[in-house]
Amino acid sequence: MTFDLDTIRGKFPALTLTDNGIPRVYLDNPAGTQVPQSVVDAMSRHMLETNANVEGPFGNSASATAIVTELRHAMADLLNAASPNEIIFGQNMTTLTMHLSRSISHLLRPGDEIVLTRMEHDGNISPWLLMARDLDLKVRWVPFNTETYQFDDDAFDDVLSEKTKLVCIGAANNLIGTINDVKSIAGKAKAIGAMTFVDAVQSTPHVSIDVQDLGCDFLACSAYKFCGPHQGILWGRHDLLERLDPYKVRPATDEVPGCFETGTPSIEGMAGTTAAVDYFAWIGETMAGDYQGRYPAFEGRRKYVHAAMDCLFGYEATLASHLINGLQQLAGVQVHGITDPDAMDRRVPTVAFTVDGISPELIATELGARNIFVWFGDNYAIEVSRHMGVFDSGGVVRVGPVHYNSKAEVDLALNALSDILPSAAVA
Numbered sequence: 001m002t003f004d005l006d007t008i009r010g011k012f013p014a015l016t017l018t019d020n021g022i023p024r025v026y027l028d029n030p031a032g033t034q035v036p037q038s039v040v041d042a043m044s045r046h047m048l049e050t051n052a053n054v055e056g057p058f059g060n061s062a063s064a065t066a067i068v069t070e071l072r073h074a075m076a077d078l079l080n081a082a083s084p085n086e087i088i089f090g091q092n093m094t095t096l097t098m099h100l101s102r103s104i105s106h107l108l109r110p111g112d113e114i115v116l117t118r119m120e121h122d123g124n125i126s127p128w129l130l131m132a133r134d135l136d137l138k139v140r141w142v143p144f145n146t147e148t149y150q151f152d153d154d155a156f157d158d159v160l161s162e163k164t165k166l167v168c169i170g171a172a173n174n175l176i177g178t179i180n181d182v183k184s185i186a187g188k189a190k191a192i193g194a195m196t197f198v199d200a201v202q203s204t205p206h207v208s209i210d211v212q213d214l215g216c217d218f219l220a221c222s223a224y225k226f227c228g229p230h231q232g233i234l235w236g237r238h239d240l241l242e243r244l245d246p247y248k249v250r251p252a253t254d255e256v257p258g259c260f261e262t263g264t265p266s267i268e269g270m271a272g273t274t275a276a277v278d279y280f281a282w283i284g285e286t287m288a289g290d291y292q293g294r295y296p297a298f299e300g301r302r303k304y305v306h307a308a309m310d311c312l313f314g315y316e317a318t319l320a321s322h323l324i325n326g327l328q329q330l331a332g333v334q335v336h337g338i339t340d341p342d343a344m345d346r347r348v349p350t351v352a353f354t355v356d357g358i359s360p361e362l363i364a365t366e367l368g369a370r371n372i373f374v375w376f377g378d379n380y381a382i383e384v385s386r387h388m389g390v391f392d393s394g395g396v397v398r399v400g401p402v403h404y405n406s407k408a409e410v411d412l413a414l415n416a417l418s419d420i421l422p423s424a425a426v427a
């Protein structure tokens with residue numbers, strides 16, 4: 001079987017829901033995806049049958065401990081980590097990044113420099129700004145080109161030096177959708193002895209991630225963006241994790257990776273996250289046969305999830321292209337992001353736009369009234385919206401399809417916009 005949207009949609013109970021007879025159109029996915037039934041089943045199975053804290057001397061606890069171990073393996077497959085012991089769990093990406101910014105700080109000295117970019121969600125900015133404030137570090141900013149919506153080739157060369165200790169970069173942006181060349185940036189950082197932290201929250205749902213190939217040092221993501229529950233995941237190179245200073249309570253383990261995991265984990269979240277990875281593996285095994293050959297060195301679930309991501313990326317590119325083309329036909333609409341139909345491989349399908357004279361909030365609210373779910377504003381990408389000059393005018397409207405959306409749903413949004421925009425402009 002090749003990619004089969006109906007079969008995929010059949011896995012998601014939420015996609016069949018209606019309100020007052022009107023179907024829901026979920027285009028709010030960059031803020032959080034819907035989940036397949038298998039994710040809910042895994043979570044409820046744990047809560048009903050194996051609910052216990054971990055590491056205890058009885059069967060239920062052994063089952064709970066096994067759920068944690070299984071997710072370390074599942075995430076190692078999804079990210080192609082060298083070992084499950086490089087996988088750390090926490091509440092979400094932001095909490096894990098705040099925590100890492102504490103645990104990394106003893107490697108840094110006053111006057112050292114860290115590199116941040118204007119193309120980040122604040123989860124990849126504020127933790128580092130706070131660390132820089134506390135340790136008296138210098139922050140060097142990398143702008144992106146507001147015409148190409150990408151970094152210029154030499155953008156990082158201007159700021160990297162022997163003083164640079166850490167480079168923080170988003171793999172894909174949550175507002176404009178640009179995919180960044182993390183491998184090249186991490187290579188530049190490594191060449192001068194700096195570490196690279198990657199925010200992969202918006203790339204994990206769309207792109208095959210291979211931390212070993214990227215050559216980065218840390219990478220964080222969040223399962224609620226890839227059809228799982230609220231569960232944060234941080235990958236770190238094991239030898240580097242061994243050198244960090246975990247902020248932890250005394251009775252907790254001193255071993256990596258558990259030493260970075262504060263408090264009692266969400267074991268139900270972990271059960272659901274493994275099911276989410278297995279959902280992608282199911283797509284890879286049953287619908288992405290043509291892509292499996294791209295990963296000759298991988299086996300089993302690891303091969304399947306990476307094949308699935310490549311397969312889904314191709315389909316999502318067709319949705320992005322259709323959406324962007326439709327938006328460009330509407331009077332007064334400006335798409336903020338890569339629009340060239342031949343460059344869809346440089347973006348995820350998250351599309352931002354503004355309309356002359358009409359607030360993003362009004363447009364999103366009108367779409368919401370038609371059961372079409374989109375977000376508006378800066379979506380926590382305040383540097384991005386400031387850099388593009390849209391921050392003070394209410395940000396953008398953000399439309400974010402994923403692989404379970406159909407072209408027909410994108411058309412519903414476009415048709416609704418063609419109704420809304422002329423009347424809103426007059427009002």
Ligand SMILES: Cc1ncc(COP(=O)(O)O)c(C=O)c1O
Pocket residue numbers: 030031092093094095121122123124170172173174199201202221222232
């Ligand atoms: C690119 C990006 N980074 C970080 C975050 C923060 O993730 P979390 O909610 O897991 O803290 C988000 C959330 O939307 C995001 O889109």
